[in-house]
Amino acid sequence: MIHPHIADALKVPDLIRLTDGMVLLRFESMKIYSALGAVRDLLDRGVVRPGQTLIDSSSGIYAHALALACHRYGMHCHIVASTTVDATTLAQLEVLGATVEQVKPSENLKLDQQLRVRRVREILADHPEVHWMRQYHDDIHYLGYREIADAVAAELADTLAGRPLTVVGGVGSGASTGGLVTHLRRTDPSVRLVGVQPFGSVTFGSQDHHDPEAIIAGIGSSIVFDNVRHHLYDALHWMDFVHALSGSVALLREHAVFAGLSTGAGYLAATDAARRDPDRLHLVIGADTGHRYVERVFARHAEARDLTTLAPVDVSSPEEMTMPWSTMAWNRAACPAHWKEQAA
Template sequence: MTPSDTVDTHPHIADALKRPDLVRLSDGMVLLRFESMKIYSALAAVRQLLDRGTVRTGQTLIDSSSGIYAYALALACHRYRLRCHIVASTTVDATTLAQLEILGATVEQVRPSKNLKLDQELRVRRVREILAERPDVHWMRQYHDDIHYLGYQEVADLVTKALPDRTLTVVGGVGSGASTGGLVQHLRRRDPGVRLVGVQPFGSVTFGSQDHHDPEAIIAGIGSSIPFDNVRHRLYDAVHWMDFTHAMSGAVALLREHAVFAGLSTGAAYLTATYESRRHPDRLHLVIGADTGHRYVERVYARHREAVDLAALKPAEVGSPEEMSMPWSTMAWNRAAWPSRRAEARA
């Protein structure tokens, strides 16, 4: 093996899994494909807490999760010899649950509920009960503690190095706010002109779609029924709201056209970027692929015959959240604050 053929070794599997791949989808679109994106966030947050002395080796870290963050936190705890406790959503799949338990995390799932709001409220309530019983446990607060922004500095550096000469638009699910917000916040330190397009499901309070009911329920990982402090509305240039069928169609098209097997939020981002790249052909659209498609096999990919041709889909362009309509709407957000909440001066 010559020196040019050498391969870096990693001290832990989490350090290998966190690194994304850049996949060219078209002249105006590149996929930032992760095995599991929140590993960056969890590793950096836990390392910072240890360095500050906020937590110590052997201590228990706790959070609630619908799956992807739970896996990331379990890996980070395994990496740094900490204990992990997850209050899990009923939507956590059997594959993820088995991995969490084998990694050493203790997992408890809240009782089944008919809507996401109740599910999230039950999880937060249970976390608070545990903290009251065990004051030595540290709550990671992935939705509210901006320590989760730290890890995306490294992702921004990778993107800047790989795509140095293109004007970027980042497209991804909003979710907790830390992934799209963290990445773009770091990218804008070099280029303030980087655009951010956030994707939301109907039924989420984050950008005002809570009064719209999608019978297929909120798309995991990109919406919320409760406010998240880590969402900095001033970072977003545009927002797209879409239903499950549109997101599913995007995921199926991504696999069919580019052989990329990705999660449902990636499908929603791909459909959004397809539309945005037609409107802004001068920009390179970076699609965030937060996870793989394995936990969506039964719900999404087994139903691929129901997917709609993307060429037949077009959003309604609206001037305010009150004007949105299903199944797909878009709005120029123009880096505005969320009107009913405090101004986000940190952005």
Template sequence: MTHAHIADALKTPTLVRLSEGTVLARFESMKIYSALAAVRRLLQEGRIRPGQTLLDSSSGIYAHALALACHRHGMRCHIVASTTVDATTLAQLEILGATVEQVEPSENLKLDQELRVRRVRRILRERPDVHWMRQYHDDVHYLGYREVADLVAAEVAAEFPGRPLTVVGGVGSGASTGGLVERLRHHDPSVRLVGLQPFGSVTFGSERHHDPEAIIAGIGSSIPFDNVRHHLYDTVHWMDFTHAMAGAVALLREHAVFAGLSTGAAHLAASWEARRFPDRLHLVIGADTGHRYVERVFARHREAPDPAALKPVEIASPAELSMPWSTMAWNRAPWPARPNDRKEPTP
């Protein structure tokens, strides 16, 4: 099969059996689904016009996906990049035609995120012709994951007939795991969703905890995201950098799969969940490859603890959270409204 554009080839996942109870959905870059579908829909609705500049901030994966979508649809692309974006990604963005500006190095990811939001607001004031993609807030980013869900549903039904499914992946903007499971539950309402969070993220209430090495880009945030639909999640795992590294290194060592840090966290959580619920099939979301984590994670593989010796603390409330790994039955509850919640500002 030939593809009209490389983005169509890169977006499609490969399913890899890891154990009797776990299967990995390995993506080159999962957010390509989101970016392609969002740009296509916005063009169809007239919310953007051909050749217009599309803007967003990113820690790397979405930036590459948006640059590919713009390349395919003849749009311009401007990225406000996190300090965590690596040189390889930056070079690709520039060659694809995107303009990139990287914020100054920060003491932590919260400040990094705030600097990016501030810069996006300034650009929008100065350039009213630019369209802000708002990957964290515009639910148009859910659309692309319907295609992933239909693909997964068909393959799981064919290979594992009658086996109940649990999806395990990073929460991040909310669109990927949320969009995937919303669609899967149209086929089967019993599909469970296990979400991964780093300590320090406000999304599921761990902002009071500080992980000095937290670089688990893409699964947590210092700013509330409208695209996170808390009522979709059955269970939440909070994990520190060292545990996520243990999962990523183990995935490479045991299965020869070179994947990102969020995938490592999901792999570790899914392994624990599969031991508790052996009747279910656990689908691990491998959102990207491990290339941008070579120096910070894989070059330090000797420091990674043995995953077999790790287990979470089971808690009943976010108030009981403790590092380095906690888990809680969320039971599809909504997020309680708080008067001091701060949203990413909408111009």
């Protein structure tokens, strides 16, 4: 197939068998699907027009996806970037024509995210013609994952052969795991969803636990994300940085897959889930490659622990969780009302 734009080629994932009960859905950059689908829908509905500026805040992977979508559809892109965005991503954004501004360094992720949102609002106040993509809050970002769900279902039809499916992935903004499973459940309501969270994230109640290595980019948040639909999740895993690092290193060592930190965390969670329920096929979402984690993760491969020696603590509520790794059955429950009150 000859693709009309590089974004259309980069968005397509590969399915890689890891074990008899586990398959990796490996992306070059998963959020390209989300960004392309959202921008195309906005253009089709006349909400935005070609040449208009689209803005959002990002810690890296969505910024690159939005810049590619804007390049694809003739839009201008402005990114309010986290201080964690690496030099490689920044260079690509600038060459792609995006304008980038980074907030000042912060002592924690919550302040960093708050500063980015505040800056976006300031820009919108001065430039009302700019459109805010709101990747964390606008469910338009669920649209792009329908295509992935259809492709995955078709590709796995023979592999499943009657086996039930479990999807495992980082929660993050909620759009990727939520979007994929929402579309898969339209034809198969039995599809399970296992979400992965870092300690320190407010999304599923681990904000009181401090991980000295900080929140894992892409799977947790220190502010409330409206795109997270708690009722979609069957089980949750919370794990610290060292466990996620161990999963990433093991994935490279055992399967030669060079993937990001959230993929490593998902791989570790899926290993536990497959041990508990070997009759199901576990689909691990690999959101990005490992390139931006070379120094922080892969250069520290000697610190990785043997996955066969690791096991989570089973808890019955978020209040019982303990570091470095906890898991619980969520059973598609709604977000507790008191969490929303506390966030407000």
